[in-house]
Amino acid sequence: MTSNSILAYCRPGYEVDTGNELTRLTAARGCYGYPLMKAGEAFVTYQFQAPAAAQEFIGQTAVDDTVFARQLFAVIGKITIEDTADRIGPVLALLDEQPPPRCGTLMVEYPDTExxxxxxxxxxxxxxxLRQALRGKGWLTAKEQLNLPALHVFFVAGDCCYVGISQPRQRSPFANGICRLKFPPKAPSRSTLKLEEALLTMLSEQERNEICRPGARAVDLGACPGGWTYQLVIREMHVEAVDNGKMDADLMATGLVDYRAEDGFKYRPQLGHVELLVCDMIEQPDRVAELMAAWLVKQWATHAIFNLKLPMKRRCETVYAAIQAVEAKLASANIKATIKTRHLYHNRDEVTVAVLRKS
Known part of the structure; x- marks a missing residue:
């Protein structure tokens, strides 16, 4: 592959933040380049300077290692299709010139814009x-094999697409990098999808089973009307729901919710400790990060999942500063934890952070 660039999908309006983050990540790995983007296009290409740096970066960096990217792949080439009656021919011609590795799946996708x-x-x-043609060339397995590279064809217009390769365990498994969830009819608010997506995509199955186990205790700061509490209750956790608003009546009827009309910044767990702290309060991100770190350092919670509301400008810098502050406080208390931060599909102008203490 002669191209030396990668392509990242993102939420519309977050192109600059995605580009800034890629610049940070590549610099940290000692490989340099520059992002190319247009506002509102919902994707960013990143051009590397050193030969083969794109392949090296994409092999080392998973989508889950980033905050703002939804999908990442190494670009083979960009195609302008002159005759839209034959879109397959130009793709095959590109691959004839730059043969890809044998792939186990094909992903034909598009930006998350109108x-x-x-x-x-x-x-x-x-x-x-296209799938049939690729199999005929031997570039795609007869049956889908997710443990092999994936071939991406990313249409940005009816006559223009990028073609590239992603690696197993590094890419998002979802079409367009989007984890689409169905709204539970009994949930009291759509914010429930934020925590559901976080639990499904930021925690492993083993972590979910260990942390969100029946009978375990949790605290939900800024709980009302109960969208996040709902996700914990359906997993049979006991929840201390803290807010000055009104909780959903059906949630209260479960007997698993202890409602507390108190200030989330002053609240302390009733029994001194809970397994999981969750928080979706509308507050300054640095203030929320400081509160979450305090709960973890003081052993009031073993793990935490929380949202950081983002400012209009310097969002990438704000997120990294908040996470670094949490990391510093945990390190000073000799607490070992993994921290994942993602701009989830069901988020808007916020990111979700999962801090999982290592056993």
Whole structure:
């Protein structure tokens, strides 16, 4: 592959933040380059300076290692399609010139924009004959094999697409990098999807089973009306729900919720300790980060999942500063933990942080 760039999907309006983050990550790995983007396009390309740096970076960096990227792949090439009656031919011609590794799956995708969504039908129709053509060339396995590289065809317009490769365990398994969830009809607010996505994508199955086990205790700061509490209750956890608002009546009827009309910044767990602290309060991100770190350092909670509300500007810098503050406080208390920070699909102008203490 002669291209030396990667492509990252992101939420529209977060192109600069994604580009800034890629610049941080590549510099930390000693490989340098520059991002290319346009506002509102919902993707960023990053051009490396050193030969083969894109392949090296994509092999070392998982989507889950980033905050703002939804998907990452190494670009083979960008195609402008002159005759839209034949979109497959130009893709095959590119791959003939730059043969890919044998891939186990094909992902035909588009940006998460209003213009991009108009390409959804095209991508679905295009994927079937392209898949057959790739198998005929021996570039795609007869049956899907997720342990092999994936071939990406990312349409940015009906006559323009990027083609590239992602690695297993490094890419997002979801189409367009989006974890789509169905709203539970009994949940009291759509914010429940934020915590559900975090539990499903930021924790392993083993971590979910150990932390969100029946009978375990949790605290939900800023709980009302109970969207996040709902996710804990359906897992049969006992929840101390802290807020000055009104909790959902059905949640209270479960007998698993202890409602406390108190200030989330002054509240302390009733029994001195809980397994999980969750928080979705509308507060300054540095203030929330300091509060979460205090709960962990003082052993009031073993683990924490919380949202940081983002400012209009310097969002990437704000997130990294808040996380570094948490890391510093944990380190000073000799607490070993893994910290994951993601701009989830069901988030808006916020990121979700999961701090999981190591056993």
């Amino acid at each position: 213009d991009g969504k108009t390409l959804a039908k095209l991508c679905r129709k295009f994927a079937v004959p």
